[in-house]
Amino acid sequence: MTSIMMCDDHALVMNAMGDLLRKVNFKVIATTLSGKACIEAIQSGLIPDVLILDINMPEMPGYIVAQHVKKHYPNTKILILSMITDENAVKAMIQIGVNGFAFKNIKPRELAEIIRKILSGQEYYPPEFIFSTEEIETIKQQNFPWAEQLTEKEIQTAQLLAYDFSRKQVAADMGISASSINKKMERVFKKTNQKTTVGVISFLRKVGIIQ
Secondary structure (H helix, E strand, O other): OOEEEEEOOOHHHHHHHHHHHHHOOOEEEEEEOOHHHHHHHHHOOOOOOEEEEOOOOOOOOHHHHHHHHHHHOOOOEEEEEEOOOOHHHHHHHHHHOOOEEEEOOOOHHHHHHHHHHHHOOOOEOOOOOOOOHHHHHHHHOOOOHHHHOOOHHHHHHHHHHHOOOOHHHHHHHHOOOHHHHHHHHHHHHHHHOOOOHHHHHHHHHHOOOOO
């Protein structure tokens, strides 16, 4: 029986999804509410055939989880199931190597069909984004520094600024100097190709890295 792990910070969504998957003969071996908890569960030995993963979560976004799983557990298929509909997010996940990306408004029956599709070796991406085989191969060769290279501390800095903390307040909260915060944001500007803090916050919210 195909084993499924779900990682989503919305427990009600996971419970409903789990009930559905069990009814169609999938085995749900774990549900986790954060990216870190997901990785810890897999490292403990709960290695699923399919990981259903959200993007926007506390502690660690889905991009980092997907990279970790693809690197250390390449046989695990990853299906991104998210409310994030930004094209940049879809492309970044294609580059990371996930096996499918679907939006949370899909019908329950469609979810089971998508899982079976990626288990058969196929890929699934939202019909709203029609990528040809050539386009997908091109995307896989592109760089997405904001998804691949942002550190946890840089994400934390951006998140605190998104909560309307001043840079001085962020520095105090993180226990580092104001100059360190400035350096972190300079790196975030470069990785996101944004020129202002407002631009960074808007972009990172759209792709689901911060809330």
